[in-house]
Amino acid sequence: MSQELTASLNEQMNFEFYSAHVYMAMAAYCSSKSLDGFANFFLVQAEEERFHGMKIYKFLNDRGHRATLAAMPEPKNEYTSMLDVFEHGYAHEQQNTKKFYALADIAMNEREHATMYFLKWFIDEQVEEEALFDNIIQKLRRIENDSNAFYMLDAEFSKRSFTAPVE
Numbered sequence: 001m002s003q004e005l006t007a008s009l010n011e012q013m014n015f016e017f018y019s020a021h022v023y024m025a026m027a028a029y030c031s032s033k034s035l036d037g038f039a040n041f042f043l044v045q046a047e048e049e050r051f052h053g054m055k056i057y058k059f060l061n062d063r064g065h066r067a068t069l070a071a072m073p074e075p076k077n078e079y080t081s082m083l084d085v086f087e088h089g090y091a092h093e094q095q096n097t098k099k100f101y102a103l104a105d106i107a108m109n110e111r112e113h114a115t116m117y118f119l120k121w122f123i124d125e126q127v128e129e130e131a132l133f134d135n136i137i138q139k140l141r142r143i144e145n146d147s148n149a150f151y152m153l154d155a156e157f158s159k160r161s162f163t164a165p166v167e
Helices: 003-032 036-062 082-109 113-143 147-158
Strands: none
Touching: 003 036, 003 082, 036 082, 036 113, 036 147, 082 113, 113 147
8 A cells, every 4th residue: 555545544544533532522412411312322423433443443454554543633512402413413424425535536546456445335334324314314303393202312312322343
């Protein structure tokens, strides 16, 4: 792998760890509003992002390259509503998709087939992530001020958990 591709993979790995940080901040916001199910949703998201970061970490090491950690910017901590939280989460996932596309373009240009194959998993994952956030945003818009439906969604999210995919 070229230095550019290695540096880009390290950048993406760090973005995945930052994404976990972003989702932890969202969970903390939800907890401060006593919305424990919504908080759980974002805690699970954070766990998933850390898994993604470690997947890239392992790939770099397996290919004989060093994973390097970088400082993280402070995530957004204040929101105006749960819809606002999920809209920011959706925008974050869209940004992550663009980053994976750019990374895949580098791998393709270098004809780095192992990396292209490795990145396909993440690109498929991003389709699921964007769809998940979009679906929740649509639900939140539909229920608007229906507190019963809102709390049913909160209860649904309290059951969410992360199980690492078997490879």
